[in-house]
Amino acid sequence: MWYHTIELAPGIVTPGWFDTRAVAPTLPIPASLAGLRCLDIGTFDGFWAFEMERRGASEVVAVDLADLRDCDWPDNSTAEVIAEIAGGPPQGTGFRIAADALGSNVKRHTSSIYDVGPDDLGYFDFVYIGSLLLHLRDPVRALAAARSVCRGRLLLVDAVDLGLTVLHPRRPVAGLDGNGRPWWWKANQAGLVRMLVSAGWVLDAKPLRFSMPPGPGHPPARPSVKVLRHAAGREALLRTYKGDPHCALLARPA
Numbered sequence: 001m002w003y004h005t006i007e008l009a010p011g012i013v014t015p016g017w018f019d020t021r022a023v024a025p026t027l028p029i030p031a032s033l034a035g036l037r038c039l040d041i042g043t044f045d046g047f048w049a050f051e052m053e054r055r056g057a058s059e060v061v062a063v064d065l066a067d068l069r070d071c072d073w074p075d076n077s078t079a080e081v082i083a084e085i086a087g088g089p090p091q092g093t094g095f096r097i098a099a100d101a102l103g104s105n106v107k108r109h110t111s112s113i114y115d116v117g118p119d120d121l122g123y124f125d126f127v128y129i130g131s132l133l134l135h136l137r138d139p140v141r142a143l144a145a146a147r148s149v150c151r152g153r154l155l156l157v158d159a160v161d162l163g164l165t166v167l168h169p170r171r172p173v174a175g176l177d178g179n180g181r182p183w184w185w186k187a188n189q190a191g192l193v194r195m196l197v198s199a200g201w202v203l204d205a206k207p208l209r210f211s212m213p214p215g216p217g218h219p220p221a222r223p224s225v226k227v228l229r230h231a232a233g234r235e236a237l238l239r240t241y242k243g244d245p246h247c248a249l250l251a252r253p254a
């Protein structure tokens with residue numbers, strides 16, 4: 001399965017779960033990253049790492065797990081669900097195909113975000129972490145580990161709970177899934193900011209809310225009584241028609 005929609009050659013586009021192509025120019029990533037060392041944590045097929053390379057980064061390192069079985073699975077996950085989610089081609093297959101097609105020099109490094117540190121990786125001027133925190137049991141520990149390798153800016157992008165953001169514009173709150181699959185905390189916008197701050201970062205710009213558009217590989221949800229009855233169904237509908245609510249936060253180490 002392709003997560004990212006990547007144009008490998010003119011007219012040849014991967015059937016991604018999301019299509020991040022129109023989002024990239026709207027995020028606060030410097031138009032030129034010339035001379036900067038950049039890091040993409042949780043790279044999947046590498047869209048954001050390739051984007052940083054395209055913007056002239058002197059070096060890009062892309063970190064991800066060796067296998068989706070190494071994700072933070074809740075203890076009540078069943079072998080069937082793990083096989084369904086993690087049973088595809090080895091993690092990194094899409095990245096390697098895309099890197100070859102694009103002639104990319106991005107280096108893929110196998111590690112959990114919890115284990116990134118300057119001894120292995122050195123320091124980075126620009127760090128990107130996208131749609132990863134919601135899959136982590138301990139997002140604050142992960143953000144603290146990312147801070148240990150950042151000497152410049154972090155762009156944190158993650159899913160936010162829109163309802164909790166509207167209901168509690170200032171109070172940090174999060175919904176907890178943690179039920180049989182590696183989906184954990186979905187914070188409201190204030191919650192995502194608090195995670196950053198409690199991990200030793202300071203915000204550098206106003207939070208930016210946007211929708212992550214589904215890609216050609218995303219099965220569309222159709223409205224029906226059954227779909228509308230459950231929160232997961234309503235979220236899938238929202239994703240199909242409006243995209244997935246996300247927030248982008250630019251930060252630097254405190």
Ligand SMILES: C[S@@+](CC[C@H](N)C(=O)[O-])C[C@H]1O[C@@H](n2cnc3c(N)ncnc32)[C@H](O)[C@@H]1O
Pocket residue numbers: 003020041042043044045047048063064065068071072091111112113114129130131132135136
């Ligand atoms: C939802 S995808 C997001 C892909 C990409 N970062 C983006 O923003 O489009 C989550 C990615 O995080 C990776 N991941 C999950 N747990 C991780 C961990 N503990 N450390 C590093 N990567 C992890 C997954 O393998 C997957 O590639």
